[in-house]
Amino acid sequence: MTSPESSNTNWKQRNNLNTKRLAKWTAAWVLSLALATFGDKFIWQQSELITAIAIGINFLIGIVMIMVNKQHLTDLDELQQKIQLNAMALSLGIGLIVGISYSTLDTTGLISSHAEISHLIIVMALTYMIGIIFGNRQYQ
Amino acid sequence: MKNRLKVLRAERDLTQAQLADLLNVSRQTINAIEKGKFDPSLPLAFKAARLFGLTIEDIFEDEPPE
Numbered sequence: 001m002t003s004p005e006s007s008n009t010n011w012k013q014r015n016n017l018n019t020k021r022l023a024k025w026t027a028a029w030v031l032s033l034a035l036a037t038f039g040d041k042f043i044w045q046q047s048e049l050i051t052a053i054a055i056g057i058n059f060l061i062g063i064v065m066i067m068v069n070k071q072h073l074t075d076l077d078e079l080q081q082k083i084q085l086n087a088m089a090l091s092l093g094i095g096l097i098v099g100i101s102y103s104t105l106d107t108t109g110l111i112s113s114h115a116e117i118s119h120l121i122i123v124m125a126l127t128y129m130i131g132i133i134f135g136n137r138q139y140q
Numbered sequence: 141m142k143n144r145l146k147v148l149r150a151e152r153d154l155t156q157a158q159l160a161d162l163l164n165v166s167r168q169t170i171n172a173i174e175k176g177k178f179d180p181s182l183p184l185a186f187k188a189a190r191l192f193g194l195t196i197e198d199i200f201e202d203e204p205p206e
Binding site for chain 2: 077
């Protein structure tokens, strides 16, 4: 039997590193989104060029965040990947159904307010978190 | 799928965490396999078999549908 020290220490270290990298890039994306959204009004006083650059930077950081997330998922073990897949499937499915129903309520005039994309993102994020919690409980 | 992972692990005086370390998976995965809640992939089953010096059939047993 080989020593467990080297290979799994690397595996654990890689996963910890991936998680930290994902947290950093997610934070960067959220901050750049806040800057692009509110900077126009509170920092650079409605300069379209700066706003466009801020949105471009937010978009590029978003692309990096997706790549870092993909690496994070790839390096998880097979049970963790299964839990993630189930949670994402739940989030996507609920997001699609709720999103279409919500949009239809808006377009048919059954609700007075406009359907906001942020509401859908909140629903998907909550569904994803619930999926992760239930997935982890299921395999405890 | 039934398996003898817990018995084999106990025979070698390994904890779940130590076996997880040897197989490059999380302790949660070892626990789920031992409890029959999760069936490992073929590569992981081969890895476990190699580790214990057994065949896959010595560790895992298919349960035919009733």
